[in-house]
Amino acid sequence: MTGAIIMRILAGSGALVVAYFALKALYEEWPKTALEDQVTKIMMGLLTLGCAIVLTVALGFTGRI
Amino acid sequence: MATHAVSISDAEYEEVRSHRLLGFLLFLISDTIVFSSFIFSYLYDRSASPIWPPLGVERPGLYLAAVNSIVLFGSGVTMHLAMEAWRHADRPRFNNWMIATIVLGLGFLSGQAWEYSHLHDTWWGTVFGASFFTLTGLHGFHVFIGVIFLITVLLQTRRGVYSQTRYFGLTAVTLYWHFVDVIWVALFFLFYVY
Numbered sequence: 438m439t440g441a442i443i444m445r446i447l448a449g450s451g452a453l454v455v456a457y458f459a460l461k462a463l464y465e466e467w468p469k470t471a472l473e474d475q476v477t478k479i480m481m482g483l484l485t486l487g488c489a490i491v492l493t494v495a496l497g498f499t500g501r502i
Numbered sequence: 503m504a505t506h507a508v509s510i511s512d513a514e515y516e517e518v519r520s521h522r523l524l525g526f527l528l529f530l531i532s533d534t535i536v537f538s539s540f541i542f543s544y545l546y547d548r549s550a551s552p553i554w555p556p557l558g559v560e561r562p563g564l565y566l567a568a569v570n571s572i573v574l575f576g577s578g579v580t581m582h583l584a585m586e587a588w589r590h591a592d593r594p595r596f597n598n599w600m601i602a603t604i605v606l607g608l609g610f611l612s613g614q615a616w617e618y619s620h621l622h623d624t625w626w627g628t629v630f631g632a633s634f635f636t637l638t639g640l641h642g643f644h645v646f647i648g649v650i651f652l653i654t655v656l657l658q659t660r661r662g663v664y665s666q667t668r669y670f671g672l673t674a675v676t677l678y679w680h681f682v683d684v685i686w687v688a689l690f691f692l693f694y695v696y
Contacts, residue, residue: 440565441565444565444566444568444569445565445568447569447572448565448568448569448571448572451569451572451573451575451576452572452575454576455572455575455576455578455579458579458582458583459575459578459579462579462582462583465586472520472523472524472527473523473673473676473677476527476677476680477582477676477677477680480578480677480680480681480683480684481582481680483683483684483687484575484578484579484680484683484684484687486687487571487575487683487684487686487687487690488572488575490687490690490691490695491568491571491572491575491690493695494564494565494568494694494695495565495568499695500564500568500694500695
């Protein structure tokens with residue numbers, strides 16, 4: 438198993454775990470209405486987007502080598 | 503500072519806190535504008551070049567950056583969990599998640615340092631290299647400041663600076679750390695994926 442494959446597995450599995458917790462946090466924050474909670478919602482949504490990008494890289498769908 | 507915080511009424515504290523929060527969000531917006539300026543400069547250079555990266559310039563390592571990104575994104579989640587633990591008055595869990603966030607932040611910086619030390623000689627003197635070092639370096643500096651900010655707030659909580667209802671410093675560091683995470687989403691996409 439090459440270093441690249443190990444890193445892809447690490448990145449892909451890590452992306453799934455982090456995305457799960459980010460979405461869970463977003464779900465829990467959703468009913469809150471304070472200003473910092475609204476900002477946190479945006480940040481968690483963008484964090485999930487970041488995880489999705491890393492996942493597509495790990496799966497080989499995107500990214501240039 | 504702690505003495506001052508407890509000497510004012512709840513109503514006064516809420517007013518001061520809302521002003522501080524607005525000021526801090528304006529700071530984050532101004533920082534977003536700084537990053538946006540550099541990003542648009544990079545995009546302009548990129549669109550002006552028929553081949554990107556320029557001929558002879560090798561792209562940075564994709565998979566190492568992907569792993570490093572997950573380390574940073576993971577620190578965003580641990581920071582959120584630390585904040586939730588504080589809100590639920592669970593100090594042991596708060597300390598653990600804060601330490602995890604600091605360790606992950608240092609892990610990201612280590613990964614970035616390793617990447618910098620293994621970059622190709624073909625980058626020197628190119629627009630691609632200049633853009634890469636400017637943006638990722640600026641971001642790395644923000645992460646470094648963020649780690650210091652996290653350590654400071656963790657020490658302050660141990661000294662009893664914040665109470666269960668008055669913890670603006672903790673809110674600020676959480677927002678700052680999420681901001682640093684989100685900026686990296688854009689940089690990772692621009693330099694490694696797009």
